[in-house]
Amino acid sequence: MAVDRDDVLIRGAAAHMVSGAGVRAPLGRGEAASGAPRRRAEAAVYGVLFSAFMVVVAQLLVLAVGRRTDIALAISEPVAATSFSRPDIVDRNGRLLATDLEAPSIFADPGVVLDRDEVVEKLSTVLPDLNASELLRALSDKSRRFVWVRRGVSPGIAQRVHDLGLPGVSFRYELKRAYPGGKMAGHALGYVDVDNRGVAGIEKYIDDKVGVDPVHSAVLSNRPPVRLSLDIGVQHALEDELDDAMRRxxxxxAAGVVLNIKTGEILASSSLPRVDPTWPAQTLNDKRVDRMMGGTYELGSVFKALTLAMALDEGLVKPDTVLDVTKPLEAGRFTVTDMHPSRRPLTVTEVFTHSSNVGAGMLALQAGPEKFRDFLQKAGLLDPLQTEAGAVASPQVPQRWNRVTTITASFGHGIAVAPLQFAAAAATIFNGGKTVHPTFLRKFDAGTADGKPLISAATSRQMAELxxxxxxxxxxxxxxxxxPGYRVGGKTGTADIASKGxxxxxxxxxxxLGAFPxxxxxxxxxxMLFEPKGIADTKGNxxxxxxAAPVTGELIARVAAQLGVAPQLDVVRQ
Incomplete structure (x- = not known):
């Protein structure tokens, strides 16, 4: 059959026109085979893009959940603020006394703040103690990109500031020290500054001896806790009894301490009025001074325990030695008498139980000024004392030891020491005669005192009996x-308060001063009670x-069982 050449050309042109108009012409076998790899390539590209997108989404979720404010702030904060991560503080039984918590801090970016007057005015409604003029001046400097408003606020305060909706005011999380016991043991624990750096007390000891870690965000410490010798139960009982004494x-x-006689461990130490470690400014109040460590006082007749221990150990007297205390002691222009003069001679035991100033002065004079001073020196009363909670106030001692100073020091006048330093010296005369150093850290080898010998074990036994x-x-x-049951012993003290002249x-x-059993x-x-008033129960005394004696009795009744001291009640035989 003959084919018309013109007819072929026309049909080919028509097919070309249809294909150009968007109607896809049938593919040949080779063309179909080349399209499959192309589709696979496109699928691979889409898969890679989807995977990358999911990685970005996952990272954003991690950042949101982890609240990594340090990364977010790196763009706008030219110099990262440095804080310090601190180990926890726990009592001897592991109960928490101090820890770090995450707390919101408020800052502002002056370059973003729209109306600085409005910002300062509204912030002052939430933070009434805000230094408005200082913040206004800082926000006026547009070259700055970071200004602290308030660090370490409560979540409630942060929420109220957030609700103000102030442009340029933001938050970051930092570490803030928290004290679960509130004011409990506040003087001993000390406090930290705004950067969470220790300034006083055990907190400063941690910075100086244990170590803290600089951080740029709320990163908790992984250091082991610092274990103190304090016992929360004993500390609470001491503070509660002192509170009751303040009311009565x-x-x-008021002040008090409970000390392990053999190890020197401080189980409780308190001074009233208390201080709150979260408000360091309270320590500037003279009435809130730590009376156990931060002041020196003439302590009065409790000193007679040391005087008698010296006299007995030197062999100058025995408990039944008789002293003629019926006549006052003359010392220059001074005359020393007893509060309740005896009309007869007294034994050394009675000098102690009657609290005779004349008898104590006679014993000190028998030893002589030099020997008496040396005894107090060896007892640790004349040199400065340092503890983990800080330095103890230096003792005020006579410049010259003569007849007058020897007599007055024998019954606790003319020499002023910190109560904690005296308590440590007194512990020495009841633990078998070895000196102890007071410590706020728990000792795990709680054996006998390993200090230098001061008196013999026999003298120590005699003093416990007195x-x-x-x-x-x-x-x-x-x-x-x-x-009843706890075999309490002790010595009273009533000292006039020294003043100018x-x-x-x-x-x-x-x-x-008490000891048990x-x-x-x-x-x-x-x-100790500072300037107590005479009341009806004491008949004005x-x-x-x-x-102080009944307060001690109530205290021991509460803590003896906590400390593992078993009562020994007398059995009445029929």
């Missing part, structure tokens, strides 16, 4: 400190036997 006897202040006699004898000044009239420091002394207590 209306003193200007302390017990002062509590159970009918003429003893410490009768109100007795606690003499002593303040009608103002005393009353105290009671006296058959094998384990613990020492020292309770302000002496240590009428106020």
């Amino acid at each position: 006897y209306h003193p200007e202040g 302390m017990r006699a002062n509590v159970i004898d009918k003429d003893g000044t410490g009768r109100k400190a007795d606690v 003499g002593y303040t009239s009608n103002a005393v420091i009353s105290s009671f 006296t058959d094998d002394p384990q613990y020492l207590t020292f309770v 302000r002496t240590g036997g009428t106020n």
